[in-house]
Amino acid sequence: MAQEAAPTLDFDPDALREKYRIERDKRLRADGNNQYLEVTDGFAHYLDDPYVSPIRREPCTDEVEVAVIGGGHGGLLIGAKLRKAGVESIRYIEKGGDFGGTWYWNRYPGAACDTEAYIYMPLLEETGYVPTEKYAKAPEILAHCQRIGKHFDLYRDALFQTQITELRWDEAKAAWNVRTDRGDNFHARFVCMANGPLNRPKLPGVPGIESFKGHSFHTSRWDYAYTGGDSYGNMTGLADKRVAVIGTGATAIQCVPHLGASAGELYVFQRTPSSVDVRANRPTEADWAQSLQPGWQRHRQENFSTLTSGGYAEEDLVSDGWTEIIGKLLRGRIGGDALGGFGGTPDPEAAGRVIEMADYEKMNQIRARCDATVHDRATADALKPWYRQFCKRPCFHDEYLLTYNRPNVTLVDTQGRGVERITEKGVVANGVEYEVDCIIYASGFEVGTALERRAGYQVYGEGGLALSEKWRDGVSTLYGMQTRGFPNCFIVGLAQVGASANITHVLEVQSSHISHLIQHAREHEVLTMDVAEEAEAAWVQKVMDASLANINYLESCTPGYYNNEGQPNGALIRRNGTFAPGIMAFSRIVEEWREEGNLAGLEFKRM
Numbered sequence: 001m002a003q004e005a006a007p008t009l010d011f012d013p014d015a016l017r018e019k020y021r022i023e024r025d026k027r028l029r030a031d032g033n034n035q036y037l038e039v040t041d042g043f044a045h046y047l048d049d050p051y052v053s054p055i056r057r058e059p060c061t062d063e064v065e066v067a068v069i070g071g072g073h074g075g076l077l078i079g080a081k082l083r084k085a086g087v088e089s090i091r092y093i094e095k096g097g098d099f100g101g102t103w104y105w106n107r108y109p110g111a112a113c114d115t116e117a118y119i120y121m122p123l124l125e126e127t128g129y130v131p132t133e134k135y136a137k138a139p140e141i142l143a144h145c146q147r148i149g150k151h152f153d154l155y156r157d158a159l160f161q162t163q164i165t166e167l168r169w170d171e172a173k174a175a176w177n178v179r180t181d182r183g184d185n186f187h188a189r190f191v192c193m194a195n196g197p198l199n200r201p202k203l204p205g206v207p208g209i210e211s212f213k214g215h216s217f218h219t220s221r222w223d224y225a226y227t228g229g230d231s232y233g234n235m236t237g238l239a240d241k242r243v244a245v246i247g248t249g250a251t252a253i254q255c256v257p258h259l260g261a262s263a264g265e266l267y268v269f270q271r272t273p274s275s276v277d278v279r280a281n282r283p284t285e286a287d288w289a290q291s292l293q294p295g296w297q298r299h300r301q302e303n304f305s306t307l308t309s310g311g312y313a314e315e316d317l318v319s320d321g322w323t324e325i326i327g328k329l330l331r332g333r334i335g336g337d338a339l340g341g342f343g344g345t346p347d348p349e350a351a352g353r354v355i356e357m358a359d360y361e362k363m364n365q366i367r368a369r370c371d372a373t374v375h376d377r378a379t380a381d382a383l384k385p386w387y388r389q390f391c392k393r394p395c396f397h398d399e400y401l402l403t404y405n406r407p408n409v410t411l412v413d414t415q416g417r418g419v420e421r422i423t424e425k426g427v428v429a430n431g432v433e434y435e436v437d438c439i440i441y442a443s444g445f446e447v448g449t450a451l452e453r454r455a456g457y458q459v460y461g462e463g464g465l466a467l468s469e470k471w472r473d474g475v476s477t478l479y480g481m482q483t484r485g486f487p488n489c490f491i492v493g494l495a496q497v498g499a500s501a502n503i504t505h506v507l508e509v510q511s512s513h514i515s516h517l518i519q520h521a522r523e524h525e526v527l528t529m530d531v532a533e534e535a536e537a538a539w540v541q542k543v544m545d546a547s548l549a550n551i552n553y554l555e556s557c558t559p560g561y562y563n564n565e566g567q568p569n570g571a572l573i574r575r576n577g578t579f580a581p582g583i584m585a586f587s588r589i590v591e592e593w594r595e596e597g598n599l600a601g602l603e604f605k606r607m
Contacts, residue, residue: 072101
């Protein structure tokens with residue numbers, strides 16, 4: 001069958017490449033990740049929990065079968081699967097005051113999932129729940145996390161408002177010694193580290209940040225006592241206040257519309273604009289919910305992950321901004337042949353060219369949306385993102401751009417330089433001091449910093465080897481979830497596992513794998529399981545080989561946490577990154593490995 005002629009372009013690719021390069025170069029900084037402040041010492045109050053009263057309890061000094069660190073989606077999925085497998089002794093260690101993970105902390109006004117709730121909220125079928133809208137808001141997601149905890153009886157032995165201080169392998173007991181900031185000192189046969197990839201808030205390293213005399217807080221610890229209102233807005237406490245928001249990432253996209261509607265004056269300080277596409281949220285149709293058949297959520301998750309990784313599906317079930325660039329633009333241009341998605345032979349060079357042109361086309365649409373929505377030309381231009389779509393996390397919102405038409409809202413675009421300094425009275429940018437009553441830091445979470453810094457604790461394996469020391473030159477795992485020298489320890493994260501725009505699908509695959517291994521150990525009287533050296537080395541090499549094509553792309557991107565703030569170390573990015581073929585390919589690998597039955601690559605000691 002003859003290939004159709006390439007479509008005529010209505011833009012100049014060379015001009016766009018140069019524009020992207022210029023905008024990237026404005027934002028490159030020699031200090032990379034070091035530009036951010038660690039939230040400790042004099043800044044530790046930004047971590048205080050404003051949502052619940054302190055929990056008082058006695059320290060635990062006993063033994064449990066499984067310790068799960070983290071009560072977010074990853075930890076909840078592991079607990080649910082272990083409960084279904086008959087594991088009774090499960091203890092959670094969670095620094096929040098309840099289950100929820102990021103949804104416990106992120107209660108800022110407007111917070112909602114930005115991947116479809118029907119695929120993002122876990123265990124819907126198991127708990128008999130269907131979200132009320134396509135993109136559920138934070139209170140509904142938090143309530144669902146609590147629903148999971150109750151449904152699977154996971155509250156029974158949970159330690160909330162508790163931070164791990166040390167995990168140390170006890171060879172005499174063949175168990176993990178767990179210590180916490182609450183005086184706990186207990187042992188666990190198995191440990192599952194489900195801390196989450198984005199869990200520790202960071203602050204911009206702006207000179208004078210400690211000198212501000214007004215009120216300030218981080219978006220992950222929203223101070224409703226000051227602002228009034230709730231997750232749905234209505235912040236009456238800001239009616240006469242001048243408010244500054246520093247940051248324009250995914251969090252700001254959601255909270256700025258509510259701040260614009262509530263604050264007397266709002267200044268949004270922008271270093272790099274986000275890509276903001278249409279969200280088109282809508283309520284769940286009752287007839288559709290009643291028509292769902294068993295297995296619907298997994299089928300929908302897999303359909304989404306297939307399309308967003310370049311695969312082929314007869315139908316786009318989710319049909320949103322995430323699937324559009326693959327589902328519409330790419331297939332419309334090449335019929336899938338260059339990607340091999342329709343049974344054709346993959347052609348990496350042809351695929352790369354087609355993806356780039358489709359990306360330009362999509363980002364032109366995003367930039368045109370700024371012109372069509374924002375009345376002031378200078379503001380509209382400043383809100384336009386000049387980079388490839390997946391250089392930063394794409395955002396979706398129907399009110400964010402409209403907010404800049406409000407007379408009380410000012411976008412302070414810093415042309416990539418960021419805020420210059422903070423004074424006692426306010427924020428200085430572009431040589432101008434903006435006096436404000438309140439500064440809200442929408443500056444995100446730590447990524448790329450040392451493991452023990454992000455997690456808040458150190459892990460010591462056999463012979464006292466620290467995990468951070470073992471991984472000093474890069475992550476080493478088998479399937480991203482086990483690492484040699486740390487027996488009976490399972491890791492839930494993004495390094496060396498298949499990726500998806502829907503992280504819950506990734507967590508679903510990991511939790512199934514981990515629960516299978518724990519169940520195998522229980523059924524076969526396995527005392528310890530560890531990873532064989534050659535199996536670990538083989539998987540690391542497979543991850544690196546599969547990831548080679550991503551480096552040039554990351555180097556061309558505007559700085560952000562996807563590319564280590566513009567300083568991607570080629571070998572380290574390949575090694576510490578995801579398994580590039582995606583979650584569908586990854587899930588097939590681990591499922592086939594489990595089905596073989598012998599768990600090749602693991603070393604066992606029997607009881």
